[in-house]
Amino acid sequence: MTDHHQTNIMTLTRYVLEEQRQHPDATGDLTVAMNSVQLGCKFVESCVRKARLVNLVGLAGNTNVQGEDQKKLDVLSNEMFVNALKASGKFSFMVSEEVDDIIFVPESLRGKYCITFDPLDGSSNIDAGVNVGTIFGIWRLPSGPRATIDEILVPGSEIIAGGYCMYGSSCNLVLTFGNGTVEGFTLDPAIGEFILTHPDIRIPPKGKIYSVNEGNSMYWDDATRSYFDSVKYPSPESGLKPYSARYIGSMVADVHRTLLYGGVFAYPADRKSRSGKLRILYESFPMAFIIEQAGGRAITGTQRVLDLVPTHIHDRCPVFLGGTEEIAQVEAAFASHASWV
Numbered sequence: 001m002t003d004h005h006q007t008n009i010m011t012l013t014r015y016v017l018e019e020q021r022q023h024p025d026a027t028g029d030l031t032v033a034m035n036s037v038q039l040g041c042k043f044v045e046s047c048v049r050k051a052r053l054v055n056l057v058g059l060a061g062n063t064n065v066q067g068e069d070q071k072k073l074d075v076l077s078n079e080m081f082v083n084a085l086k087a088s089g090k091f092s093f094m095v096s097e098e099v100d101d102i103i104f105v106p107e108s109l110r111g112k113y114c115i116t117f118d119p120l121d122g123s124s125n126i127d128a129g130v131n132v133g134t135i136f137g138i139w140r141l142p143s144g145p146r147a148t149i150d151e152i153l154v155p156g157s158e159i160i161a162g163g164y165c166m167y168g169s170s171c172n173l174v175l176t177f178g179n180g181t182v183e184g185f186t187l188d189p190a191i192g193e194f195i196l197t198h199p200d201i202r203i204p205p206k207g208k209i210y211s212v213n214e215g216n217s218m219y220w221d222d223a224t225r226s227y228f229d230s231v232k233y234p235s236p237e238s239g240l241k242p243y244s245a246r247y248i249g250s251m252v253a254d255v256h257r258t259l260l261y262g263g264v265f266a267y268p269a270d271r272k273s274r275s276g277k278l279r280i281l282y283e284s285f286p287m288a289f290i291i292e293q294a295g296g297r298a299i300t301g302t303q304r305v306l307d308l309v310p311t312h313i314h315d316r317c318p319v320f321l322g323g324t325e326e327i328a329q330v331e332a333a334f335a336s337h338a339s340w341v
């Protein structure tokens, strides 16, 4: 029987179902949960795509917990995700970058998972048409629907699913369930399905690109400065060429390029932000999980990001993520130079 590829497509829904079948004790709850995540991403993609047409960009007049101006798309995206995830009946708690406090799901709809998400990360770039994205992480609550909020502030290594959806020239959803593989899907708007286009993504151990906001370099500690100097000004005897600099200022876009091409992405601690800028629960943990499952590493400079335990839902941490050889070089710089981490 000839396998007519175009009639036997691996959609995200089918992939999640097949993943469920790998676990005899699976109840299908995560499958339903992932469908609500998919719905949120498809909705945001359609809004971002037509944002400039229906004037959805521009300030919504209020600010979020980070004190940043909330753009209309932020508000819309957050509401869509909260409603879709609540309606799934698979989550008891949610943490959103756009909401000050923990979002409690009504008793009748509580489930055994907690989800943390940034509904529209990089949104300050929307007006310029730069790629933005949704980042999410899913944790299983030991006490299920009866869980208390202390079950959210656990080591990042407890995460069971992590992913992002990037809204750009195409819509790419990248996901891992911690089974050692990272899968990339592309939305086919004609049928409204995410199709597997990048199976088993592996990050190169070493690349040629560094990605950091050098506008903060005067505030860096010695270790951070020493690391970036080592890739910008390689010693003549090393025979190495300087890395290229690529920084979009939208984490999903910068991490996606790093995942596919290799190199290092960083948001280091600096004198202005001693814990860095990126939020642990819904930026650093999901991205660290993806990079590790793709064969790379993610550290604060001195410790593994996924070993951190946040004390507050909007805590931040410094992040260096990339291929194993890149991160070994970061570690060496932090081992031999003063740092705040």
Ligand code: P6P
Pocket: 121, 122, 123, 124, 213, 249, 250, 251, 252, 254, 267, 277, 278
């Ligand atoms: P900076 C976007 O606001 C964001 O949270 C991430 O998407 C991005 O990596 C970072 O901030 C950019 O921060 O200070 O370099 O503009």
